Amino acid sequence: MxxxxxxxxxxxxxxxxxxxxxxxxxxxxxxxxxxxxxxxxxxxxxxxxxxxxxxCRGLPRPGPRDSLVVDRPADSRGLVVGVFGGFVRKGPWVVPPRMTVWSMWGGGKIDLTEARFSEQDTEIRAVALWGGTRIVVPEDIEVEVRGLGLFGVFDRRAARRIGRPGTPRVVIKGLALFGAVVTRGKG
Incomplete structure (x- = not known):
């Protein structure tokens, strides 16, 4: 002010x-x-x-969804696997700073729209082998996508830079081999 x-x-x-x-x-x-x-x-x-x-001295300023980076440990393990099946991670949860997502002959969905982050920078390593992973991201975080689609798709449409200090950043990288890793905004 x-x-x-x-x-x-x-x-x-x-x-x-x-x-x-x-x-x-x-x-x-x-x-x-x-x-x-x-x-x-x-x-x-x-x-x-x-x-x-x-x-209100000494308290953080609230953002559009309050504080997205929290001082709590992650609710989830750093590994999510869907082999010959699927997985879904959604709702309110705390995302670990590094997460690996495997989809092999199956698929899954990681929804970050209600999530909070345990650190400012989060890395999601997504691997889809004859399978698929959908990652849903909210509008108020930065998203960087650096994956490779080899006979598959590694979608970059939801990548965006916000440029506001304190905005959480999610880097999605990995490989889609005869599969797909799709990153989309909510909606």
Whole structure:
């Protein structure tokens, strides 16, 4: 925020957002419960945006889906295999920093749209041998695709660069041999 923005009078909506930010910080363990009442008093007494920022001092700014990089260990092993069968990983989960996905005579889907990341940079190594893997990515992360399709397809259409500091980056690389690794946006 610029100096001018800090002097602008705060709206009821901004106060409500600050309250939610404090409650989320208590829920995630960033702010002790004993500090919540005092900080909420500061929010209710705030007249300006600067005073609201002071009440939320030391807390990360929320993004479009809150914090995408979390201080929790990964929920999933770093290896997912679908041989003569399939796999699905979706919903809320914490992605490991390095993950290998094998599809052989089968297929699977990795859905990152509700996921959080254990590190800023995540590498997914996808191998499809006579099989297929679909990776669904949200719009608010950077995606780099560096795979090779040999008698197969390694789709690069969902690759994008956002250029905002703090945006998680997922690098998808690997091999599709007589198979496919398809990366798509949600929808």
């Amino acid at each position: 610029t100096r001018h923005d800090l002097d602008v009078l705060a709206s009821d909506r901004e106060r409500s957002d600050a309250e939610e930010r404090l409650r989320a910080a208590v829920g995630s363990g960033r702010l002790p419960l004993a500090d919540l009442a005092g900080r909420l008093d500061e929010v209710h007494a705030s007249r300006t945006r600067g005073a609201l920022e002071q009440a």
